[in-house]
Amino acid sequence: MSVQSEQGKKYLSTKVTPIFEKLVVELVKKQPEQVVPFMIQWLTQNQSHLEGGHHHHHHEHSQNESASDSDDESVEDLVDPQILIKQKQGKTMRTSVSAEAYGQYNQKSAFVAKNIPKNANQVLRIKQRLSQAFMFQSLDENEQRVVIGAMEEKKFKAGETIIKQGDDGDELYVVDSGLLDCYKEKANQEKILLKTYKEGEAFGELALLYNAPRAATIIAKTDCILFSLDRPTFNHIVKDAAAKKREKYEAFLSKVEILHDMIPYERLQIADALHSHKFSKGDYIVKEGENGNSFFILEEGIAVATKVMQAGQAPVKVYEYKSGDYFGEIALLKNQTRAANVIAESDCTVVSMDRESFKRLLGPLEDILRRNFHKYEKYIN
Numbered sequence: 001m002s003v004q005s006e007q008g009k010k011y012l013s014t015k016v017t018p019i020f021e022k023l024v025v026e027l028v029k030k031q032p033e034q035v036v037p038f039m040i041q042w043l044t045q046n047q048s049h050l051e052g053g054h055h056h057h058h059h060e061h062s063q064n065e066s067a068s069d070s071d072d073e074s075v076e077d078l079v080d081p082q083i084l085i086k087q088k089q090g091k092t093m094r095t096s097v098s099a100e101a102y103g104q105y106n107q108k109s110a111f112v113a114k115n116i117p118k119n120a121n122q123v124l125r126i127k128q129r130l131s132q133a134f135m136f137q138s139l140d141e142n143e144q145r146v147v148i149g150a151m152e153e154k155k156f157k158a159g160e161t162i163i164k165q166g167d168d169g170d171e172l173y174v175v176d177s178g179l180l181d182c183y184k185e186k187a188n189q190e191k192i193l194l195k196t197y198k199e200g201e202a203f204g205e206l207a208l209l210y211n212a213p214r215a216a217t218i219i220a221k222t223d224c225i226l227f228s229l230d231r232p233t234f235n236h237i238v239k240d241a242a243a244k245k246r247e248k249y250e251a252f253l254s255k256v257e258i259l260h261d262m263i264p265y266e267r268l269q270i271a272d273a274l275h276s277h278k279f280s281k282g283d284y285i286v287k288e289g290e291n292g293n294s295f296f297i298l299e300e301g302i303a304v305a306t307k308v309m310q311a312g313q314a315p316v317k318v319y320e321y322k323s324g325d326y327f328g329e330i331a332l333l334k335n336q337t338r339a340a341n342v343i344a345e346s347d348c349t350v351v352s353m354d355r356e357s358f359k360r361l362l363g364p365l366e367d368i369l370r371r372n373f374h375k376y377e378k379y380i381n
């Protein structure tokens with residue numbers, strides 16, 4: 001088996017590198033004078049933990065999960081990405097700076113993305129799907145090229161299982177065509193349908209982001225074409241940015257009232273789709289009368305809405321926003337121009353998503369958003 005073979009690379013990335021990383025962290029922390037004896041001692045001491053640890057942990061995890069499974073559990077309770085995020089944060093904190101430094105060294109020296117030959121049509125289709133899948137939207141051109149090279153087209157027949165809950169996972173998928181059902185299997189083998197995936201959506205990212213077993217089962221509902229991305233390429237190109245974004249926004253989004261009834265997993269997808277913008281006091285975030293293509297949530301600061309109430313007169317203040325409030329929804333839902341200005345009253349940080357993401361992710365909230373129009377009632381036509 002050569003180091004460059006797929007098998008060799010997989011062996012290195014799953015079995016060897018994790019141990020090296022921990023060892024390097026210990027070395028940097030302790031900085032022993034005698035390096036080799038220290039390494040031998042550390043490896044000997046931690047042998048069982050290092051080699052058995054991964055799977056042991058998985059079993060513990062699923063046992064805990066099923067122990068807490070009960071029949072009256074709501075879908076919201078089925079998955080708690082918070083737990084996974086905490087796990088991940090714990091890990092990040094323990095190894096922090098030194099592991100990152102090793103990670104960077106390791107990336108540059110050892111990582112060669114696989115490159116699967118493709119025709120122009122395939123490249124075009126992948127490009128289009130990547131531009132729709134939230135997690136890939138912020139890749140630069142070079143990163144995109146590497147991801148496209150590494151992706152592999154896979155066909156599945158209706159009824160085939162692509163991901164089985166509880167398995168170890170090494171790939172993430174983007175849907176090119178077809179429909180797939182995502183189920184959560186409970187301890188009593190009952191299956192709950194969580195959602196149906198269609199083209200441009202991605203799944204299977206949790207196992208790669210959090211080194212966790214597959215959290216759900218995915219079955220082709222119709223014949224499907226998928227593009228799969230391998231773990232090493234995902235790790236090197238997409239993972240850090242995606243994980244950081246999810247961590248960064250999860251706490252904030254869980255406090256946003258309008259998103260309150262979403263399951264945590266859906267809020268993580270919103271995090272993938274957000275872009276952050278800073279405004280200085282006095283800046284216009286939205287201008288009355290312009291075409292609008294974004295939805296906004298105020299993250300930090302205070303903003304006010306103003307509106308011209310009588311032709312020829314100065315706009316008057318009609319609403320005030322604080323952290324967690326949203327705006328910009330009316331133009332998107334009613335397909336009209338902006339009904340008011342929104343102006344930064346202090347320095348502000350605002351997160352936004354485009355019209356397409358808004359439709360896909362907040363579509364289920366449309367009724368609530370429309371009901372909430374009443375807060376502006378006297379100001380909109």
Ligand SMILES: Nc1ncnc2c1ncn2[C@@H]1O[C@@H]2COP(=O)(O)O[C@H]2[C@H]1O
Nearest residue numbers: 079194203204205206207214215216265
């Ligand atoms: N509510 C949910 N909880 C967990 N996974 C979900 C949920 N909805 C969709 N999924 C997807 O199902 C996938 C199963 O494999 P992963 O755990 O790798 O990643 C998971 C997500 O991409």
